[in-house]
Amino acid sequence: MLPWSAELAGRLDHDVIDSALLRGNPLGDPHERPIMVYVPPGYDDDPARRYPSIYVLLGYTGHVAMWLNRAPFRQPYPELADAVFASGEALPAIVVYVDAWTALGGSQFLDSPGTGRYHSYLRDEVVPWVDARYRTIADRDHRAVTGKSSGGYGAMVTAMLAPDVFGALATHAGDALFEVCSRRSFPELARRLRDMYDGSYDTFLADFRGRLAGTREGDLELLEMYAYSAAYSADPDGTVRVPFDDTGAVVPEVWERWLSWDPVLMAPRHAEALQSMRAIWVDAGNKDEFFLDFGAVAFRRALEAAGVKDENVYFELFDAGHGGIEYRYPLALAWLTRRLTP
Structure with a gap:
């Protein structure tokens, strides 16, 4: 495996979107x-041909330039x-790599008063921007949204919130079943806040923003919880409510807001x-x-309970943890193209 970039058979364009919704x-x-x-x-050889489009969303702390990062003995997803x-x-398709980074990492x-209008940005600005500049088949039956981890979460919720825009999805180890994946961390985070920051997220954030990120224990875990809270449980004035108190116990009214997402x-x-x-493609490593x-x-069972036909769902648990599963993404990509191509 060569440690430098390979020449592509297709073409990867780099551009910038000026978003009115994110101003x-x-x-x-x-x-x-x-x-x-x-x-x-x-x-570029057939100017009359149009293509399905697949939108790729990044996980927490991801920004679009990270798609070009190269790990030893691995190739980046593009x-x-x-x-x-x-x-x-x-089958031939257009693949769009979307950036939705924030100062909180994601x-x-x-759409949240704590972070900004990122769902609307994707739905109402990114998709029309791509359709106007590339030869897409510009309708939901030929458009998918995909991602891993928080990107997989984004794929699930985007498809549910905007079925007029996206007609297919793939989620790789997407955030779901919050009672299991999120709630278990509350006591440990409450203890870190107590012992390191006088129990105050404001104190943590002031400290975090005043030094090199990642230089104190628990930086990423504390910031990640705050970022999720900013997305799921921010008040209309932007105040961020975390779902646990100083003992690590659930704050019921805030946790209910989380569960609604x-x-x-x-x-x-x-x-x-x-x-x-x-x-709908759903997979995850069995050691996540x-x-x-x-x-x-749980999401696969929820799909079944919601009346989604089995023939429209691919589900698999494979032998892996949470990281290093980029080799799964092309499998879903190939499967989706065969479902999206006329």
């Missing part, structure tokens, strides 16, 4: 966002995706949207450190 966002994050758009081999198109395993791809519990409310999906394999199982 003036609560965190002061940039409203100009990078975007990468991949077109498959042969795209190269893996290019390979399945070049080999014919995937947005969960939701759990894909497993959202599924019954969005059964019609899920039934309309042309394809955040127990998102249980979330995958």
